[in-house]
Structures are given as structure tokens and as C-alpha cells.
Amino acid sequence: MLKCNALIMNYSSNIFQKILEISFSQIIALDFMKICLAQINPTVGAFQQNARKICKYIGIAKKKGAELVIFPEMSIVGYPPKDLLEISGFVENNLKALDEITRKVTGISAIVGFVDKNSSRRGKQFYNAAAHIHDKKIISKHYKSLLPTYDVFDEDRYFEPTHSISVTDICGRKFGISICEDTWGVDVIWPRTIHHKNPVKSMVKKGAEIIINVSASPFTIGKYNVRLKMLTNHAKKHNVPLLFVNQIGGNDDLVFDGNSLVVNRDGDVIGEALSFKEDLLTVEFNDSDVRIVKDKQTPFRRKTQTITGKNEIDSVYKALILGTRDYMKKCGFKKAVIGLSGGIDSAVTAVIAVRALGRGKVLGVTMPSHYSSRGSVEDSKVLSERLGIDLMTIPIDSIYQAYIKALGGVFAGLPFDVTEENLQARIRGKILMAISNKQGYLVLTTGNKSELAVGYCTLYGDMCGGLAVISDVPKTMVYQLAEYINLKKEIIPRNTIEKPPSAELRPNQKDLDSLPPYDILDSILKSYVEESKDVHDIVKLGFDKSLVRDIIRKVERNEYKRKQAAPGLKVTTKAFGTGRRMPLAQLYTR
Numbered sequence: 001m002l003k004c005n006a007l008i009m010n011y012s013s014n015i016f017q018k019i020l021e022i023s024f025s026q027i028i029a030l031d032f033m034k035i036c037l038a039q040i041n042p043t044v045g046a047f048q049q050n051a052r053k054i055c056k057y058i059g060i061a062k063k064k065g066a067e068l069v070i071f072p073e074m075s076i077v078g079y080p081p082k083d084l085l086e087i088s089g090f091v092e093n094n095l096k097a098l099d100e101i102t103r104k105v106t107g108i109s110a111i112v113g114f115v116d117k118n119s120s121r122r123g124k125q126f127y128n129a130a131a132h133i134h135d136k137k138i139i140s141k142h143y144k145s146l147l148p149t150y151d152v153f154d155e156d157r158y159f160e161p162t163h164s165i166s167v168t169d170i171c172g173r174k175f176g177i178s179i180c181e182d183t184w185g186v187d188v189i190w191p192r193t194i195h196h197k198n199p200v201k202s203m204v205k206k207g208a209e210i211i212i213n214v215s216a217s218p219f220t221i222g223k224y225n226v227r228l229k230m231l232t233n234h235a236k237k238h239n240v241p242l243l244f245v246n247q248i249g250g251n252d253d254l255v256f257d258g259n260s261l262v263v264n265r266d267g268d269v270i271g272e273a274l275s276f277k278e279d280l281l282t283v284e285f286n287d288s289d290v291r292i293v294k295d296k297q298t299p300f301r302r303k304t305q306t307i308t309g310k311n312e313i314d315s316v317y318k319a320l321i322l323g324t325r326d327y328m329k330k331c332g333f334k335k336a337v338i339g340l341s342g343g344i345d346s347a348v349t350a351v352i353a354v355r356a357l358g359r360g361k362v363l364g365v366t367m368p369s370h371y372s373s374r375g376s377v378e379d380s381k382v383l384s385e386r387l388g389i390d391l392m393t394i395p396i397d398s399i400y401q402a403y404i405k406a407l408g409g410v411f412a413g414l415p416f417d418v419t420e421e422n423l424q425a426r427i428r429g430k431i432l433m434a435i436s437n438k439q440g441y442l443v444l445t446t447g448n449k450s451e452l453a454v455g456y457c458t459l460y461g462d463m464c465g466g467l468a469v470i471s472d473v474p475k476t477m478v479y480q481l482a483e484y485i486n487l488k489k490e491i492i493p494r495n496t497i498e499k500p501p502s503a504e505l506r507p508n509q510k511d512l513d514s515l516p517p518y519d520i521l522d523s524i525l526k527s528y529v530e531e532s533k534d535v536h537d538i539v540k541l542g543f544d545k546s547l548v549r550d551i552i553r554k555v556e557r558n559e560y561k562r563k564q565a566a567p568g569l570k571v572t573t574k575a576f577g578t579g580r581r582m583p584l585a586q587l588y589t590r
Contacts (some may be wrong), residue, residue: 031381032284033171034293036061039258039279041249042076043330045090047097051076054112057106057280064282064293067171068109072214072247072569073180074128075113076101077215079247079460080254085158091115091126102133109134109170113214123160130214132168140168144179145199151164152218152254152579155181165202173210173285174204176240180215183244189233206239216247219257219319220573221312228261228269230526236267241290243283245495248276250326253570253577254321264289276318313484316477316571317352320469323569325356327467328442337441339462340383340391341365342376343501346446347492348409348481349384349469353444358386363441367396367428379493386491392435396427403427425461433464442466445566450475450518451527452565452576454551455558463565467496471568472575474525475501475518500569516547524551530574535590559584 038057042050054071061069073079076097084090098114109132116129128144143162147155167174178199184190185198200211211234217227227244235242241264248258260273262283271292273279282293328336336353340346353362364387366380377393384391403423404411411419432443445465447457449472457463470478482492500512515521524543527533528551535552539545560574563584574580 032286032291033068033173034064035243035283035285036064036066037243037260037262037273037281037283038069038071038250038258038279039246039247039260040071040075041077041256041278041326042072042078042247043249044081044251045084045177046078047076047093050078051101053465054101054110058101058108058110059357060280061282062108064280066108066282068111069481070111070212070214070243070245071113072245073113073130074115075247077115077213078251079256080153080251081115082154085115085126091117098131098138101577102131102138103136106135109139111212111214113179113216116143118160120160124156124158125158125337127162128155128159128179130179132170132175132177134170138249140166142166142168142177142179144182145197146181146185146195148181148184149195150479151217151574152577165199165206165209167203167206174207176200176206176208176211178203178213179287180213180217183213183230183234184212186188188230197277200238200298202235204240208240210290211235211238211242212280213242213244215244217314218254219571221316221571222573224257224259224315227259228572229400231261231263232267232269235263235265239265240284241265243290246273248278248322249322250569251330252327252573253567255323255326255569255571257315262290262292275315276322308396313477313480316473317481317484319571320352320473320569324444324467326351327567327569328357331442331466333440333442333466335361335363335439335441336444337363337365337432337435337439338444339428339448340366340380342366342373342379342496343444343446344478344482344492345448345475347379347496348478348485349444349446350383350387350389351485351491352459352469354387354389362387363433363435364389364391365394365432366391367394367431369396369400369424371424375495375499379496382493383491383496394431396424396431399427400424412580422458422461425458427461429458429461429464436466444469447471447473448473448475448478449572450521450525452562453529453558454515454521454554456515457561459561459564463561465566468566468568471565472571474522474572476522516551520547520549521551524548525555528552528555529576530572532574549590554580 014192018418032212040053054075058069077094094115111130113130116127118125118127130142131138132140145162147159149156167176185195186193187198231242231244244261246258246260247255247256257275258273259275260281262271263270264270273281284293338346338350343509364384366377368377375577435441436443443465445463445468446469447462451457452471482497485491505560524538527538535548538548
């Protein structure tokens with residue numbers, strides 16, 4: 001009997017122990033708060049479309065058991081809306097979309113980016129805002145404190161900065177909600193900043209246990225690593241986890257890479273969302289830190305690694321593909337036409353177009369003249385066959401001779417020069433635009449950044465088009481992209497990559513006839529255009545002074561051409577376009 005009682009006592013003890021273990025594990029599980037980072041691709045001004053997408057991801061997050069889902073900066077509006085903000089009814093329609101979303105948020109909290117009105121009689125009319133929504137109610141609104149007004153950013157034109165930093169309570173925990181530039185403040189990693197305060201530091205002082213940063217941070221070469229260093233620095237310095245949720249997609253010249261990050265309080269990146277794709281990343285947070293949720297719906301994400309070398313070229317390649325696809329889709333174009341010269345620039349552009357749109361939606365046109373080499377025509381045919389696109393051949397000799405005859409009186413007694421060269425380029429441009437008008441194709445221009453910088457391009461000729469795909473890609477990087485494209489299988493003909501670059505507008509013409517080697521040219525251009533160095537500073541890098549002055553003169557002399565160029569996709573830190581505003585009429589001597 002005693003032995004039996006002992007067995008019963010032991011068995012009961014084991015059951016009690018199991019119950020305690022189960023209960024303890026449940027308590028731990030309950031202690032973790034599940035959060036989803038919704039990395040989406042909004043379209044500027046498409047309020048209903050964006051709202052549907054937001055609601056869709058809210059529903060997915062709920063099915064995952066999340067208590068909070070976070071969306072990027074201005075996710076209802078799309079970034080950047082620019083002067084659409086000044087159109088009557090635009091901001092009001094964005095607020096109506098916010099109301100629609102709010103009415104559908106039940107059983108979960110959501111952080112959604114939008115534009116709010118400034119009810120004060122002072123300051124700019126609007127705030128760049130994020131709403132904390134829960135059970136059909138807006139619990140709190142949070143406004144952007146630091147407004148970027150440099151390079152492509154012009155937020156001070158539209159928005160009033162907030163001077164009041166607040167935190168919000170979500171599921172019994174205090175969250176600091178920052179908006180993009182708010183993490184780029186003073187006391188971070190910069191030797192000098194344009195800002196005088198640190199909103200993240202203020203949020204931590206107010207008791208924030210975790211920092212959320214909703215962003216529309218565009219891609220440029222090297223930006224990923226800078227952003228990573230900044231975010232991990234915040235986490236370590238303030239001893240708080242940080243959730244960075246970034247927009248993806250292309251909007252005009254800007255391409256947003258996503259790469260949303262989860263950083264623990266030690267500054268370690270424990271997970272990241274996909275690059276250049278929509279994604280939903282799930283994490284769990286408790287008082288001690290954050291952790292990635294590993295399940296079939298949310299696979300484990302690798303820890304972030306510094307992007308260098310081939311990975312950097314891969315990022316540029318993906319950015320150009322996404323930027324091209326979104327520009328065409330959001331502008332209503334379904335097909336693209338490209339002038340194929342047999343050169344490396346048009347070849348790389350064609351590959352990007354096919355990857356963005358599909359082979360059935362890209363048309364190649366080769367327009368040989370008397371000066372076109374047989375190899376260039378053949379290379380265009382080989383490229384088209386490998387890409388699986390249609391190729392149309394339209395010789396321009398007869399058209400060119402008609403122009404020369406018509407202009408005979410004007411040209412009488414004058415030697416052949418750049419005028420006749422440009423006529424050929426302009427004939428080709430008009431042919432491509434005619435195809436565009438008649439068949440609804442968007443013309444993709446094929447000029448690179450090096451050519452655009454020094455004016456090695458023709459107005460109303462090869463500059464004709466709706467999108468300049470590689471206009472921010474230096475020539476040396478075009479070669480890197482070509483080699484990257486050919487890594488697994490030769491798509492771009494080897495001859496296209498190896499032959500000396502030429503516009504083929506006169507006999508035996510080569511780029512090197514009027515330009516230095518591209519590695520030298522691109523180094524000087526990077527120093528001058530992207531790093532704003534003057535002649536003296538560039539010469540100190542080891543370049544010939546007369547060459548540097550000549551290149552800079554070329555850049556300045558051709559500013560008028562770039563003012564009339566098609567919009568291009570920004571991938572470097574300083575692209576020609578909205579981020580570089582130089583006067584045309586000026587006499588500043590370098």
C-alpha cells in the first residue's frame with residue numbers, strides 16, 4: 001500500500017511538473033508580441049489601389065497571429081507626391097482612404113503612413129504623418145520631425161516639421177514611431193549633419209521600449225551600408241530594438257529597394273526583408289529583445305552582410321529592372337522599343353527591358369547607315385535572337401541622302417562635320433518616335449552617364465525617348481553590368497563587349513578620338529559630379545590639370561542638353577536631374 005501511494009505521489013508530481021512547464025512556456029509565449037513588417041510598393045496618388053493593398057497585408061498579418069503590422073512612410077499616398085500635394089482635394093482624398101482603412105482594422109493594430117493637415121494657422125499646410133490604428137480607431141498620430149531638403153528631397157516645400165515627440169502604447173508596451181529622416185539626426189554616425197536634434201534619442205527618453213522607423217528611402221550605390229550602420233548604431237547607443245520598414249518600387253527617377261531590417265538592442269541585424277520585392281517579415285518582441293519568427297509562412301532571413309563588389313552590381317541591375325518595370329506600368333505603357341546599334345549600351349538596356357517586361361513586349365530596331373559596321377548589325381541580330389525579341393531593320397541611307405539634298409544650299413562649300421553626324425542620330429530618333437506614336441511603344445533611350453555628362457549625345461536624336469534607363473550608370477559600370485549579365489550564359493555577344501566603343505557616325509570613328517579612356521573619364525566625373533570636388537582637388541588625385549579642366553568645361557557646356565533629357569533612373573549618389581540643379585547662364589570659373 002505504501003509502495004502504491006509512493007508511485008501515485010511520484011506520478012502526480014510528474015504531472016504537476018509537466019503542467020508547470022506547459023504553463024510557463026505559455027506565459028513566455030504570451031509575453032512575446034508578434035509584429036509584421038509590411039514592405040509594399042505603393043503608386044503615387046492611387047489611393048484606392050494603395051488602400052486595398054494595405055488592407056490585404058493587414059489581413060495576412062492577422063492570419064499570422066500578429067498584434068501589430070507596420071507599413072512604410074506615406075504608404076497611402078506613395079512617395080514622393082511632389083506638387084500633387086498642392087492640388088485641391090489631393091490630401092483630402094488621402095484622408096478619406098485613411099478612414100476606409102481605419103474602419104477595416106479590427107483585432108490588430110496598424111501603423112500606416114499618410115499626409116495630415118496642419119490645423120494651425122502657422123507653418124506649412126501639411127504634416128508627413130503616421131497613424132497608429134486599432135479596432136477601427138486612430139489611437140495616435142505621429143509627425144515627421146526632420147524634413148530632408150537636399151539632393152532629390154524637397155519636403156520643406158510642403159510639410160511642417162513637428163516639434164513634439166511622443167510615444168504610443170501598443171499592447172501594453174511603449175513604441176517610438178519615427179519617420180525616415182528622423183533616424184538621420186545629430187549624434188548618430190555623421191561627422192556633420194544638417195539637423196540639430198535626434199528624435200530617436202527623445203523617444204527613448206520618453207520611455208520608448210522599441211523604435212519603429214517607417215521609411216521611403218531610395219536606393220543608391222552604397223546607401224544600403226550607410227543605412228545599416230546608422231540603424232545598428234541607434235540600437236546599440238540607446239539599447240533598444242529597432243524595426244525599419246522601407247518602401248519598394250519605382251516612382252519616376254527614384255527606385256526604392258526595401259531591405260527592411262530588424263535590429264536587436266545589441267545592434268545585431270537578426271533578419272531582413274527581400275530586396276526590390278514586396279515582402280512581409282514577422283518578428284516577435286518582448287521586454288528583453290526581438291527575434292525572427294521561423295515558420296513555413298515566414299522563412300528564416302539571413303543576417304545582413306555588407307554589399308560590395310558583384311553584389312553591388314547585382315543591386316544596380318535589380319534596381320534598373322524594377323525602375324523600368326514600374327515606370328512603364330505606372331505610366332500606362334505595356335511595350336518598349338529600343339534602337340539597337342550593336343553597342344554595349346543598347347545591349348544592356350535591351351536586356352534590362354526584357355527582364356522588366358518580358359520578351360514579347362520589347363521591340364528592337366536596327367537602323368544601319370553607310371557608316372555602320374557589318375559587325376554591329378550582326379551583333380544586334382544575335383542579341384535579339386538570344387533575348388527572343390523581334391528585330392526590325394530600317395536602313396537610313398536614303399533618308400539621310402534626302403536630308404543632305406534638301407540642305408544642299410545651306411551646306412554648300414562647308415566641310416563634313418558634327419552636323420552631318422547629328423543628322424544620322426536625329427533620323428534614328430524620329431524613326432523610333434514614329435514607331436512609338438503609331439504602335440504605342442515607349443522609347444527607351446540608351447545613353448549612359450559618362451556620355452550624358454560630357455555631351456556625347458544628340459538632342460532630338462539618340463536622346464529621344466520616354467525613359468533613360470542607364471543615364472545614371474557610368475560607362476565603366478555598363479561594362480560591369482554586361483559581364484554580370486553574361487555570368488551564367490552569354491547573352492550579350494562577346495564582340496559587343498570587346499570592340500572599341502564608337503558612335504559610328506563617320507568613317508573609323510572611336511570614342512577615344514575625343515574622350516579619354518573611360519576609366520579615367522569616369523573617375524574625374526565622379527569626383528566632380530558626385531563628390532563636388534573642384535579642379536584643384538581633382539588634380540591632387542593624380543589627374544592632368546588640362547584634362548580635368550577640359551572635362552569640367554564639357555560638363556558645364558552641355559547642361560542645356562541634360563535639361564531636355566528624358567527622366568532617368570537614379571542609382572548613384574548624385575544623378576543628373578532633380579538632385580543636381582545647376583544654372584544654365586553662369587560664368588563661374590573652375
